Amino acid sequence: MSTLTDDLRLWAGRSRAQIDALTVAPSLEQIGRVEQIGDGVAIVSGLPETRLDEILAFEGGLRGLAVDLGDSRIGCILLGDAGSVRAGSIVHGTGNVARTPVGEALLGRVIDALGTPLDDGPALEGCAMAPVEQPAPPIIDRALVTRPLATGLLVVDAMIPLGRGQRELIVGDRGTGKTAIAVDAMINQRNTDVICIYAAIGQKASSVAQVIDAVRRHGAPERCIFVVGEADTAPGLQWLTPYAACSMGEYFMAQGRDVLLVLDDLTKHAAVYRQVSLLLRRPPGREAYPGDIFYIHSRLLERAAHLSPEKGGGSLTALPIAETQAGNISAYIPTNLISITDGQIYLDPRLFYEDQKPAVDVGKSVSRVGGKTQAPALKALSESLRLTYAQFLELEVFTRFGTMVDDRTKKTIDHGRRIRAVLAQPQFAPLGLGEQVALLFAVGEGLLDELPLEHVGRFRALLPGWLADRCPTLLKLDDAARALTETQQAELRMALTTLAQEARKTA
Ligand SMILES: Nc1ncnc2c1ncn2[C@@H]1O[C@H](COP(=O)(O)OP(=O)(O)O)[C@@H](O)[C@H]1O
Ligand SMILES: [Mg+2]
Incomplete structure (x- = not known):
């Protein structure tokens, strides 16, 4: 109910034309109320036109996501601290989804x-x-x-x-x-x-x-x-x-x-x-x-x-x-x-x-x-590796109990341990494709079998420098690299054999 003084205050200082141009009509605004709030969620009543995943705006700037639409109440996940919002606070729909x-x-x-x-x-x-x-x-x-x-x-x-x-x-x-x-x-x-x-x-x-x-x-x-x-x-x-x-x-x-x-x-x-x-x-x-x-x-x-x-x-x-x-x-x-x-x-x-x-x-x-x-170069080497490694893991379980094993089994196990050592890797030291190919090649060809297990780390550490020196083309391999040719293999075998000897000496 507006009083006379209110009306007078509203009209004061306006020209006749301005007053004539005023349109007075009812406007619709949908207001919801917070029923319950806390623990990162709120239940809101009112706002019958809210859609799923709509952002609701609470008093004081807090936003919430409408995730549960009931008959008369809306379940809302809050996107911030509840702060000063209480039960009874006003909520508006925004018509927007979260962005x-x-x-x-x-x-x-x-x-x-x-x-x-x-x-x-x-x-x-x-x-x-x-x-x-x-x-x-x-x-x-x-x-x-x-x-x-x-x-x-x-x-x-x-x-x-x-x-x-x-x-x-x-x-x-x-x-x-x-x-x-x-x-x-x-x-x-x-x-x-x-x-x-x-x-x-x-x-x-x-x-x-x-x-x-x-x-x-x-x-x-x-x-x-x-x-x-x-x-x-x-x-x-x-x-x-x-x-x-x-x-x-x-x-x-x-x-x-x-x-x-x-x-x-x-x-x-x-x-x-x-x-x-x-x-x-x-x-x-x-x-x-x-x-x-x-x-x-x-x-x-x-x-x-x-x-x-x-x-x-x-x-x-x-x-x-x-x-x-x-x-x-x-x-x-x-x-x-x-x-x-x-x-x-x-x-x-x-x-x-x-x-x-x-x-x-x-x-x-x-x-x-x-x-x-x-990369085909990697694929060619890793296919057989997977199988050999799986066989080794199975064999190793048996030998855990101190079973006597024949020479062939012992060889398989020794080889498997080298594969495992090569697959270990410290953090923050990613390997390029060339280094990966060289490592898999070395272990696959059995070049590391004579190297004591604790020296494998040494071999890895020396590898990048060694490759840059002796097989620089290998370090430039890209994702489309084909499987190594015979000549490449021979070259790599020679380089890595000497590296294995080197790792044995220096360690
Ligand atoms: N290849 C790795 N070599 C050495 N330490 C590692 C290696 N991978 C993880 N760690 C160490 O193990 C711990 C747990 O790793 P993290 O990635 O946080 O585990 P998760 O995410 O599974 O909980 C970290 O301290 C991390 O430094
Ligand atoms: Mg983690």
Whole structure:
């Protein structure tokens, strides 16, 4: 009800014409109210036109994502701290879905899922905004995975090769070197033009800092983006992190570039989703995860692709990481992810404690599409290696009990131990294709069999310099390199035999 003085105040100082031009009509505004808020979620009433995944704006600038639409209440995941928002506060719909900045300006930066800088760099400018959820490229726009993505880790590149556009799960217990493998793969891209995006979901701030530091020291950080949703940030931000990172990657893929996306890790992502779903009182399913947990991961990982030449030929390779408990890869989330991806790299804690690092269990690991992309020079050498190595592992189990073995078995075992020593590799020391070929050749030809096991490390250390000196052409091998010719083999055999002798002497 307006009083007379109110009306007078409104009209004061206006001309007659202005007053005549005023139109007074009812306007519609939809207002919702917060019913309940806390623990990273809110229940809102009102706003009957809200759509799924719409961003809701709370008083004071807080945003939330509508994920649960009931008859009269909306379940909402908060994208920040609740702050001063209380039950009874006002909420508006925005008609928008969650968006994240994409573009060149992100390269080299550390940001969160909504693009807030977390490093001490300037605010992001000149970025387009893209929805965090986008449909995966349809079949028609996809090409087969044909180009390799080298990780620089011999055990992966030789035995479980990856292709650009592939999705490969890295799975294993806590502290078995999962992050280390992904970081080494990112560091190895310093020699390529692949853009790397590292999405940290629910990780400790100190672990994330270590990853960023390692890439800055050893890799090409100017071609990397770190999208961070640390363990202590709002669950909503952690939940959006992998989707936002994927959108950032898709931007570059659409330009015909190659992207490597590391999702560290999706077990924590699933746990965050379970947490908010339970708080929103959605019905729990197996292991208390909500029923759509498979779908949220498959729609994320389906966005990895190798685009057809008509679409620019770009690629997005996804390396999701999953953590197991006590080596149980048949738990719910790991099995889901194994079935979604094109293969897995399984890390065995037993190998890790035996100091076989990277602790890749070659028997339980597989790459279902990358094999076709492997450089022919490497493929020729690694095929027989896999079989010999598997035989050795089986034999070794028997001899553990101190069984007497004949000479032939002893030889096989000695040879196998050399293979294992060659497959071990320190962190931050990726191997080029030439070095990988030389190492596999040396061990395959039995050139290391006479070398005491503890001197194999010495052999590896001397190798790059030796090759540069004696077989410089080998260091220039590229992904299309054909299998070694007879003359190349002879040359390499000679060089490596003398190197093996050298390693024996100097050690
Ligand atoms: N190839 C390796 N050589 C030496 N140390 C390694 C290697 N891979 C991993 N580590 C070490 O093992 C520890 C656990 O690795 P991390 O990648 O953090 O495990 P996860 O991600 O599985 O929890 C780290 O301290 C890391 O430095
Ligand atoms: Mg880790």
